[in-house]
Amino acid sequence: MPRAPVNGIELNYREKGEGYPVFLLHGYTGNLRNWALQLPALSREYRMVSIDHRGHGESDKPTEAEGYTLDQMAEDACGVLEHLGIEECYLVGHSMGGAIAQHLALAHPERVRALVLAGTWAEAPRIRHEQRARLLEVALAEGMEAAFEEQLRTNPRADELRAQPLFLETWRRQFLMTSIEALTYCAQAIADKPSWTHELHRIAVPTLVMCGENDAEFLAACRQLHDRIAGSELAIIPGAGHTLQIEKPAEFNAVLTGFLSRVQQGVAAAQTGYRSAGR
Numbered sequence: 001m002p003r004a005p006v007n008g009i010e011l012n013y014r015e016k017g018e019g020y021p022v023f024l025l026h027g028y029t030g031n032l033r034n035w036a037l038q039l040p041a042l043s044r045e046y047r048m049v050s051i052d053h054r055g056h057g058e059s060d061k062p063t064e065a066e067g068y069t070l071d072q073m074a075e076d077a078c079g080v081l082e083h084l085g086i087e088e089c090y091l092v093g094h095s096m097g098g099a100i101a102q103h104l105a106l107a108h109p110e111r112v113r114a115l116v117l118a119g120t121w122a123e124a125p126r127i128r129h130e131q132r133a134r135l136l137e138v139a140l141a142e143g144m145e146a147a148f149e150e151q152l153r154t155n156p157r158a159d160e161l162r163a164q165p166l167f168l169e170t171w172r173r174q175f176l177m178t179s180i181e182a183l184t185y186c187a188q189a190i191a192d193k194p195s196w197t198h199e200l201h202r203i204a205v206p207t208l209v210m211c212g213e214n215d216a217e218f219l220a221a222c223r224q225l226h227d228r229i230a231g232s233e234l235a236i237i238p239g240a241g242h243t244l245q246i247e248k249p250a251e252f253n254a255v256l257t258g259f260l261s262r263v264q265q266g267v268a269a270a271q272t273g274y275r276s277a278g279r
Contacts, residue, residue, distance in 0.1 A: 011053070
């Protein structure tokens, strides 16, 4: 895959399709392969671009803690847009990628025509801080394989996931492509970042907030985003957990492409008034 030189490192990216750009940002310990099931639906009509954040996937893996802040990774993402000559895009972010997407939209509003936030937050749930701290203890003491098993062990849907060996192996391989520095410093950055809910009123583009019905830790955070971003839409995906774009791709893709189509037509919620699903 091609690589973009940004901020002193190189980031791996994937590009497919033609049309208006849709730029996708993955979550903590994921990589651009998290969007593989969106590729067929989006690339037919849009120019789909996804990246590996620093420390993740096949991107460079710097070792300095200061490189892994949400603000820095938002600037990385903006650098990829500049490298590709993309002046404006539909910006989609999942989990940590959704937090990064918000920072990009707030710092560079001219770059974002519409925003999609999936399973994310502007004030990280406290339970996740505790889980990540334990994950780091295991990773530092026993390695990344052991850390993956610890993450699976504490997942409330572990039995369901173990019954899906292909999904589980894909998740494991992606997790192991994350550097120990990214695992450590991204977790610290998320835990240390104060809430930015007071800034959400500055997001003035059409916005869709999505969450899995079974993503108990993030439902409240997603509803908060919906409440704070004027005119935003909220979609709850039935039967999905945190990785809703992987667990329920057909449903996720239908909601996503429907929203983008309305934006294209100029009739998204931010322009026509309040619309909500699953409140």
